[in-house]
Amino acid sequence: MSASIHDLIASFVQRLTVVEIDVAGIRFFEVRADEIGTPYVIRRAAAKWSTLTATGDEVADAVGRVARELISPDDPDPVVVLHTAVGPEQEASLRAITAWCPAARVAHPTGVKAGDLLRDLAAQVPLRQSYDLVVARERAGDGRLELAGQPLFGAGALPGQDAHATVTCTDPGGMLLAVSAWAGPLEPSGLVSVDHAPLPAGRHTLRAVLERPGQVGFPGIAGLRPHTGSWAEVVAGLPVRLRPPSPRPAHLICAIETTGAQDELEARCHWPAYLIDLLAETPTQFSIMSYGTHVFGERHPVHVPPRVVLWAGSAAQARVALESLRPAPPTYPNAAQVEDVLAELRGLLRQDGARTALLTVGARPPHPRRVGRDRVPPCPLRHDWQMLLQDLERRHGTKCAAICDGTSPVWERLGSAALYQVDAVDVEELAARLDLTSAGGSLTLPFVS
Amino acid sequence: MTVLPTAHWAVLGKTPQSLDDYDVIGSSTGALSKAEFSDWLKSFSSGTVEPKALPRVAASHFSRGGESWLGLSLQTKPESQDGFHRPYTMTWHVCLRWEQVSKTPISYRALYEALQRKDFSGESPFRLSLRDYDPPRLAGVANATARRAAALLLTGRPVCVVRAELPMEQRLDFLDAVAALLPYGMRSGLAVSTWTNSASRHRIRLSFAEVAPAHGAWELPWERDVPHDLPPEARLYEQELAQYEHDGLTRLIRRLAALGRPLDLDSETDRAEALMRVREHTAISLASSVKQVLPESLDSLARADEVRLHELNAHLSQALDRVTDDDRPAYRDIVKRNLTRLPDRLAGSPTTETFFGILLRLLYGPALHRHDLENLCLDLGGLREVPRPLARALKAASARCDPLVKLLITYLIGDAGMRQQLLSNMTVEELLHLIGRSRDATVLDSVLRELGGRGDRKEVAQQLHRHRYLVKPISACLGDAGMEHHRSILQLSRGRLLLPGDVKEIFEALDETPPQAFMLAIVAESGRGTGAALLSGLTAHALRQLGLEGPIKREIEDGLTRMTAPALTRALRSPRRLFGGRLPATTSSQTGRIRTVQDSLRRHFPTPLTESDVEAALDRLEHPAPLADLLAIMAESGPGTAPTLIYWLAHRAVAQLNSRLTAESLADIDQGLQRMTGPRRALPLVWRSHRGQA
Amino acid sequence: MTESEPAPDIAMWGASGSGKTAFLAALSIALNKAETNWKLVGENQASGAELIKLRNRLLDDRTFPDSTESLTYYNWLLIGPPEYHRQWWRPWRTQPGRAPRIRLDFLDPRGGLYAESQASVDKEALVSSLVRSRGLIYMFDPDRESRVGDAFKHLDSALNEVAAQMLAGNEYADGKLPHYIAVCITKYDDPRVLTLADRWGLTEPDLNDEMRIPRVAEDRAREFFHRLCRHGRSHNAEMIVDLIETYFHKDRVKFFVTSSVGMYIDERHRRFDPDDFLNVIDDPHRGLMIRGPVRPINVMEPVIWLGGMLSSRSMRSGR
Incomplete structure (x- = not known):
């Protein structure tokens, strides 16, 4: 009998109705599942025989009226009648229920209280939804932190099962262990629990035990206590990335296209200046380079190399250098000598262990190595910007960001670490992505790499 | 900026990066469609652009459904490129209905400036604020x-x-x-x-x-x-x-x-109209400019401002060829009102002479005519006398005039020498022409004097005969007072008393009944036995004048023959009545009248009429005597009655001319009558009693 | 005015932007470069001035002519080198003879005119000039065809009108138009065109050319044209070759792969560089700019071919 009710609890769709008819009276119970699939029991109605007939009705009529109210005979979910005592009221009640709901299963157990039975059984059913531990990890492309689920228990897991997860605690104050349930493969349905685990920073292998549906315990973590704050705040407080372990000296190179009008140049210099100000207190050196467009159509090639306005100077010098830039009219409209900047950098950069970052600000993409369908002539010096960029990244670990006021797809590559349009720049983010600053607060969630 | 017409508009061009050809990419709606604008703008393209052509403004025209449009477009320098990387120009076009444009003139420049202030967007026509035509x-x-x-x-x-x-x-x-x-x-x-x-x-x-x-x-x-x-x-x-x-x-x-x-510039007629219009304006403007300048000239003349007069002369002389006769009365009026005196200082100045020369041409045209001279006296009346410069100008002008006017000018300027020279250089024929045209006693006198001085009498006689003895000119100019002049002519033509043949010749030369003065002149100049010739001459003219033909004419001629026959034939007198019988009536009312008078004569007198009968019949005629009645009497008159009729006629003429005749003339007439009809009878001439009054 | 115009001997044909005027501009440069001693002169003042203007545009301004806005006439005279005669009695001396002359009465229409459906004064003049001419230069712009794809429409509508006027009578009993037609594939210097020729294996370096500029051989130009048509944006383009060969005698059609400005050659190496031959680059201020020297490719050849054909034909027919 218990087994079949156990199965029914594990498999009902909306609700399981259980009618208990005993010596004292009649009680209607329902078993339902909450949003994360955990079953729970509620008593919908209860009456003593004496009160049922107080109005003068026949018992059967009274029971039938209650049954019609509480039970829908078309429900796909089963109706179970636990008939534990014999008597005219009981028989009349049973008749009334079976008359209303002919599919009702009738059992005659002895010595059980339906409420207790149902509660016990509900704690033993397998999980309806899978449970994950909520962790933070770095996004593949850019290293930004994002939330992810570390699977703990799949759907169907039985209470008593345990699972292990290895995570890193990045905050010396411990971390929050949040378990979320997933109704489907894509959609978290809700949080199962959020507990604060006062663990030291470092890697930990956690053992999680499914105590019963809706309850996951982390035995072995002393001092675990439920988190009392709002989960939304936890999510909002997720830092962009993990704090770098220790600041190393850095070198920011700003390459700025000076072609165009004065206001265009000012717009291009605005963000580098902001960035330099932001980094003024950090151990960062600054270099400013300016470049323009190639000259074509002259009988004898005219080559003006990019200008190194400042090399490895201070923030103040960098600001002065930026101020000194003057606009130049374009000599070619569709590309600029970005590739020459890269070639120049190859000669200038030394392998001194400093982190290097290149911020290119311009409107025009580099010249290709060879003429293509877009009809941009190749770089007169035949520099191959892609090779040069790869070389910089490989030899110096240079992080490349770009602020462009053009639309060429080439910018995706030039701004592989961060790419902004000139009118929509998040400088803090830019600095962080170039690895020049750590990004904000500590991580309170387990980190997986 | 007063003109605010509603203009329609279109924009011809491309959109950036488009692969299409030039087309109308925007236009106002409501009057012309996009296709029509496109048609217009493309058919009036100024041709392929080149850098120096831009910006380019062009004006053109278009008509649709009988409605004409004037448009102006501005083509601007390329600012963008099409999909083939070719810079393209934009053409901004505004247009107005010709009907609108024709009312108030609009310059291209004004349209261009108004166009530049406009925003070519939306679909509505806009109003242009146009500068005035300037x-x-x-x-x-x-x-x-x-x-x-x-x-x-x-x-x-x-x-x-x-x-x-x-x-x-x-x-x-x-x-x-x-x-x-x-x-x-x-x-x-x-x-x-x-x-x-x-x-x-x-x-x-x-x-x-x-x-x-x-x-x-x-x-x-x-x-x-x-x-x-x-x-x-x-x-x-x-x-x-x-x-x-x-x-x-x-x-x-x-x-x-x-x-x-x-x-339409394609139409030859329309193109010719342009020239016509400008010439018209030239005429009008010259006329009005003369009106402005002339008073100033007269003022300069009055102020003796010779320098200014000289300047104005140049101006006026420009207008000379273009002044029309319609303009002259106004100029004459100006002169009449403004020309009062000529300062002495300018009397001898060639500038003044030039001015008068111009003035004569302005007022009267290139050649002076007789009536111009009359007007001249009126117009320049303020001068009281002809000053020397004007006289010189007139003399110069006379070169362009006909002989009569030349002659009149000599009178006007009082240049006798010139006059004499003029006349003596003329042929007899010219002189006679002059008389024929002049109808002026002074001229007549001068010419007659000149003719009298000519040696070749024969030629003079012939010419006078050809000129019908100047009967008409003399009578036109002197009327009843012309008798002495008629006589002079007759004397010039014959140089002696007239013979019957002369009288006949003279009457033959005349084309109509001569005036009384001429008849008297003939009478006065006639020699012996000319009465018949006189009567027959007069009768012939009377018959012609009344248009009498056929039997009645013959009867009258028969009567005339009887009248001039010797009185001896009186014995043949017989009562015509017995032969009685009316001739068939003619259509002429004059004939009817003659017949009536004849009947009446026959009732009162035995016919043919004797001298006393004729006299009595003539006395009974109503006054003035109708020609028909006289002819009726002639038809019924008998032999030898001619003198009676001649005397009666002379009497009547003298009575008519009475006051114009001098005593000498009357005496001459009397003597003439005597010679004509013979001294048989003297009429108690009434005029003698009036001599003193003449 | 049209009535008094002499009949154009050679008319041009091609869509807007297909490079008709640029072709004309390149013609005199081509003649100079080729050292053939042929020269081009204007027959009247306007045409002469225009010739100089067009040439200066390419050589001095280094830009292309502005797009033709209205029907433009060029009356030019192509004057060849005098032919030298040897006299049999003095074979060691030559006598200069008469220089051959080819009249080039070009009619340059705005490209869109051919496609305009409604009748207009200009279009009538254009069609009548096509009817009167006996030589045609048909410009096919592969770049335009790949982007707009209207070559068939243009050709078809114009040919229809010309054929309707010429073939209705009995004068041309064989049902073909009497013209000689030089089909010129333009903008060979454009990487998008050269790359296709290269990819299709139609190019070969000219061994007589020290710069080794890849050429499409004369006998493969038709194939190139055909493949370009198939490559075009419109399905109809495939039918262009058929259309041409239906209306014209096949032996009076010749295909040329042309470029008005030619390839860019780096002066330092003086060799064609497949990585860097772009001679027409975007100009920062206005449109397109010619980057290096102008070396027209197959610009003079179609004209001289047509001139030769027309003069030999006129000698035969006594025209």
């Missing part, structure tokens, strides 16, 4: 090249101005100026452009270009007087325009701007 400004721009361009357009061929290095606005002003030198209505069919490409096929009539197109267009170099072999229509127009400068040109432009009727 003739002084246009006149300032109209240089020799503009005049020639306007003239060349009248050949019907396009004109290309080359070698002009001018900014666009100046080129536009030039186009405006050329158009302003033509009747405004010509803008309705004139397409102009500040720059055309001559290799392109275009329909622009007037433009600037690098070179002229290969076929059919005039190449006009900017401000260079290249001698052109201009066709007459262009040459005449250019000559006409050449007379105008400054204010005069402004006035001409103003006048041309008022000529809003559409004119």
